[in-house]
Amino acid sequence: MHHWLREVFSLDNPQLLRIQENLKVLKLHRTSQQLEMLLQEASKNEVSYSDFLDKLLEEEISLKHEKHMALSTALAKFPYIKTLESFDFSFQPSIDPKIIRELATCSFIDRAENLILLGPPGTGKSHLSVALGLKAIQKKYRTLFIPATALIASLNKAYAENRLEERLKLYCVSKLLIIDEIGYVPVDVHGAHLLFQLISRRYERGSIILTSNRGFGQWGEIFGDTIIATAILDRLLHHSTVINIKGESYRLKRSNAPD
Template sequence: MAFSQTAVQLCEEEGTAPMEQFLLKVLRNEMASREQARRARFLREAVFSVYKTLEGFDFASVSLPPALTRQELTSLQFVAAKTNLVMYGPVGTGKTHLATALGVEACNRSMRTKFFTAAELVVRLSEALKEGMLDKLLASVLRADLLIIDEWGYVPVDRQGAQLLFRVIADSYEQRSLILTTNLEFSKWGTIFTDDQMAAAMIDRLAHHGHILLFEGESYRMKHALMRQKDQVKSPWPDGEICTIFLGILA
């Protein structure tokens, strides 16, 4: 919050100590209120699918590369350095949780953040292209300091969709930090994005200033699914035996 030299001079010449203390208190409260409103706005604009925080996140299933410490990750030093993260591993191992929690932390630190699933982003970019609004949408998306694209490669995209995603990756190169969550190894990206060369160009830009985080273990959702809890699945037969049909399928 800036003040003119006249206001500063007036305080110096006519302000008493109690007046200055009161004014300082008012200004600090105003700055805190504005910062809180700014963080709330960034959270709304990020459009997270769920709200997650770093508190209580279990890092046991995550293998960080030697060049990235947990403190560097959670303090968001990678965002300031415009470094990318590719979170790779099976479904349900915490990739989206961690990506979202880092995004929420970024908003709380007054960093602009955007969250999309890859399929959602392709749809929005394709619709904007048809309506002649692609540049406007890209300008909005690429204002972010941190761009999170969830479920990367889960759904195949056509050539136009792949080209639009490539433009996002290319325009973000060395300009902002990207987080991608995926269960698809690099060697298979060409099959999803219709073009091996385009996939290779994406990987090249992501990897140049990037880290891979490996997620392992059992799916959290399957581990805690109600259908796997025997007291939740009762047999419809009179003898009251536990029905194991669904449990066998899930095992």
């Protein structure tokens, strides 16, 4: 046993108490809580000074990462937590796993590029958007998920209250904005213009993942105006990856499964 550990490891040792207090001041909470156990392990295994310090720092980094992930995931407002590892690529052969793995590196966020996921309901578009959002959070990119209907309603409300600029800035804070389910509910022309302002504000500054059950040729119907639809698509598609999912619905598969 190292002599310094023999001296320090004592429940009534004022030095041990002082170390714990200093750890709390430095907000090294996990080390403070586990100090006695770590000292016991170090004593038992006769670890070197550098190994002991390495273990302390590893524990603290692990805790900070856990806290970051928990807080950032809560702030992202995902409707559920789904990972890429749980996505069944064999059920959706129209999706190239290599492209998804490349997107999971989040290099597209570094380049402020967009991702558009098109396909019928239930084909995994939202699953993929959430999973890629989680990858972005792991790489410390601020992320926000919002259904398209809620986004349009929020922008309309802000406009009516003369707070549109404030709301646009809010939606531009996140490096990755996920807009889910464009096309499920028609958007009036005023709402479309507000959405265009947001997309223009984020253009080449922040990434968007957008999911839709409607092909681009139908976006004029969604927004009730072909010109504004074309303008929105022009901004979205300039720097983007488009994935068109042509498979079956997972939900229908499950509902048709035998009991």
